[in-house]
Amino acid sequence: MRLISISNSYSFQSRQSRVLASVLVTIPILCFWALLLTYVANVPWIDDIDAFLSFIIGYIDAPTLSEKLDWLIRPNNEHRILIGKLITLTFYKLTGEVSYRWLVFAAFAFLLGLLGLFYRVFRSTNLPLLAFVPVSFLLLQPQYYLTSLWAITALQHQVVIMMAFTAIYLLASDTQSRFGVALAVQILTSLSMSNGLFAWVAGAVVLALQRQWIRLAVWLVVGAGTIVFYFHDFPDGQGNETSVSFFLKYPYLVFLGFFTFTGGLFDFFSKVDILWRSILPTLAGFAIILTMLVLLWRMNEPRLGHRMGTYESSNRATKALWKRRYFFTGCYTFLMVNAVIIAFLRPRFGYGVMLISNYMIYPAVLVSLIYLNVLSERQSEFTLNRWVGLGLLLSLFIWANWYVVQLPKIAFRKHQILTYAFNQKHNKTGLGPSWGSPFVALAERTMNETIRRGIYEYPETYYTPYESRLLSSNQLKPDTSLHIRVLGGGYSYIAETDYNALAQPIDNAAIVIQSPERTYLFPSEIPYSFTNYYLNRPVRTIQGEIINPTVAPGRYRVGILSPSDEKNPIRFSNQVVTVP
Template sequence: MLTSAALSTKPIALTWMRRVAPLVIALPLVCYLVLVVTYAVNVPWVDDMDAFLSFILGYSDATTLADKVDWLLRPNNEHRILTAKLSAVVMRALTGEVNFRWLVFVAFGFLFGTFALCYRVFRSMNLPLLMFAPVCFIFWQPQYYLTSLWALTGLQHGVVIFLTLLALYLLSGSGRYRFAGAILVQVLASLSMSNGLFGWLAGAVVLALARQWGRLGLWLSIGVATIVFYFHDFQNAQGNDSSVSFFLHSPHIVMAAFFTFTGALLDLVPVSNIFRRSLLPTLFGLLLVPTVFWFLWRMNWPLWSRHRSANAGQQRRRYFFTGCYTFLFVNAAVVAILRPRFGYDVMLVSNYMIYPALLTALVYLTGLSELRPRLALGRWVRTGLVVSLVVWSVSYALHWPQIAFRKQMLLTFSYNQKHNDIGLGPNWGSPFADMVRTVMRETVRRGIYRYPTGYFTPYETRVSSSTPMPADPNLNLHMRGGGYDYIVETDVDALPQPVGQAAVVIQSNQRTYLFPSEFGYRPGVFYLGRPVRTIWAEVINPILAPGTYRVGLLTPPVRGEKGVNSPIRFSNRQITIP
């Protein structure tokens, strides 16, 4: 009777799992999509101005096809960014302007393409859909929010990852058209970011494993030609020669950086000092890398022993995984060699976090493919679920307030750029600031770019007024710092509640700057809805023009609430910039 009852409940359990699986799979994707839609803003940041706005001016003014092609292919810093530029050109042709919020959505499309490739590989295993859940939670988490919400990084890293993996996926199968498509896709990947060049090596490994020697020769020939073209007119290598010197002087740091980078998915204490912060990622990298090499040996030793035990579908997956690991490990090695000289924390910067997330997801998929005949598969899936859910939940807890504040910061700094010709990255008086001022003015004049509205918009005229407002003797502001910045803070509970989005106002007779308050984005306030008890903001001195500035506050009333005091008030405190 007990056996009969157990057997009767098994179909019910399987039916329930089939029904709930799509919801579990969709949850992290929908959450991430809502995050992007909510916090993407039409504000360029630092290199965006040169990569998109300066480019689109030059491209639009070019009178010949050769000049337009030159604008598309010429390098920006140490990268060619063809796909990013083409996205801006198409957007300008369709809408008449360049909108950075929509460029972020375009980048999200490439990110989704990479996820779709992983899903396609998973479906070839004929496993229950619920086993794909760890990939979803590993992939759709906000550690790499700077790749998802910054137009340029999204249209570099997201694009090159998708195109390279697509080329490897095409190479892993047979057929003339797949090979031709892989070449075209890989050429585009190479011209979209410099690490796309690593795809030629990864593809060569796949073709060598498949013993397709004729195609390998053609692949290498086109790859060499593409690499020569890529570097032939570079004028700025960003000091990579000093990175080589750093490697020769400190090879142990470079070696540790490689494992930290590959294991960065477990960057779960980002507010700690760099030693404590990097400890868990490094240990995870030390576990992950040998696991990958064990899988590589397991997948590829039958090829060299002439004992092929895999079916056609599994063999294609083995080619694909091997190519992906080659691409990701070469990329990790290059980053570990070239970047630690800027500081070890660069190994854990949000711009790069998509790579360790993808690596971990691929390791999980490889385990599903290789361990399937073994009883260890169930344990593998349970471990994947635990790790992915921990990373997903902790990442949202840590980074959601940062993402929300970044939107506030970009909107606030767009005010400074609009009214002072500076604010979106460069320092006052620098050549970069001169370029940005010219480009922003010209794109706004032509209607190519439009500044967004923000919490300050209803008060923009009053804040920017040249008529000085009298100081409020009841407004007491505390200031500390100097040099790079000043920290400005009100007394605790000095302002009537509720306090919402707010900014510190820095005003001279000629200019007014805003700096966003960060207190509302501290976890206790952000998640628990606790009152904003103080205004706390960092005033960044290098963007200020020389002069003497009064210090005040902008505290717009919360929506649905009536403001008790004037939203714009000044204290008796001053800042002098020499």
């Protein structure tokens, strides 16, 4: 294959173009960092409590080294999270605390590491930096905010993708010294999330393409041993066996789910019914998979069926090309195994899971890889210019779209999780566990113990100045001028004041429910609706969803917390709700 370099193209290599490209690559990094600084709250959510706070207590109290090691590698639900626990332990040793903000920031470092790895692969193409700009915009955008802003998912998906790709990159180098490092990295990756196990398959494919049979044998033996160790003491009751019956009943949903998932970057109509919402991502998934298959055939067809060394060369550019080809092939294998597993295991929870924010980092990584792969396999300067131009337009559109669409959701999530922290702090539930579940006792015990030891403390927020008044407000008489409508039942009630019922516009506010024993807060979403958020409309209505499973059974009167109303921030109506 003839590689055509455009390194002498003045339009690409002028000093102004290099400066512009550097600025464009940096913009998504700075914006993503600002997003984390602004919207990450130091509050655990569901699995965060057990995975990090329970772990650190158990580790500290473990009397022997073997027991401490057990706390590091013992499973949490479906995963072992060794890297996440090591990071937690490091921060505890340095500061004496566990901060969820710092855990998320640490996970962001792995995301930057993934971007750096992509740049290292890109740099071997000898293309100008401007061609790399789309990768930065595609990768660092907030579609997958439930991965990047949530500690447990950030320290799983972002960490494992970066480490798995690092192991594949080391294998692609085809050197004995790097094989040993790749093996060590992959063992660590495997113990940091179940998805990390898929890289054993990816690495085996790379080694088979390289005809490195001894290394392949070692890789498979160590991989098999690691997998057996990974699952040897897993808890029962994961529920994955029901996926088989679901597949037998709805095989077409699993088949289509694979393409919906892989095309999830193009989920542009998230507000419509899931049937219509999934059409564009599914079509995009078909196009993405077809493109990937063409690239895989183009890269590996010369190697298939020929003796080792037939297509190797001492030419430096050719060696770099084959290294990239091994890397792309291994990464595709890792992502495809992951996509198949998700498509098989998750549709039973509802087809919308195929487009849930937690998983959308994978489509973003896949599209980034395909773009880099196309640049690597370029045939002419015209083709390169066309792909770079298309990549710039598409990546900028996707990046801007997801910032516009997701920012109100991200802002509300921070308000929501801070509000729920009040309920956890004073009522045992709020940050995930349902009332009456076994997790309630674990969460209460863990939160109380870490606070007692000074390992964790709840952050101050909008309700902090009114916290004591909220807990002692049983003597407040109902305000007959305050009318609150309550609809629903079962899973939740929707409580809302009359339109323009408040004298002052609100920002952070909440619905309050209170019994003689307990007080709960539920966040108002009205200021974070798409139009209110961007048009900065004055909001004089409070609406909140009362999540019944998180509330102790009883009869509650309904009121509001409106900090913007300095005279009467806490008011109650005559309305009541009953939680069975």
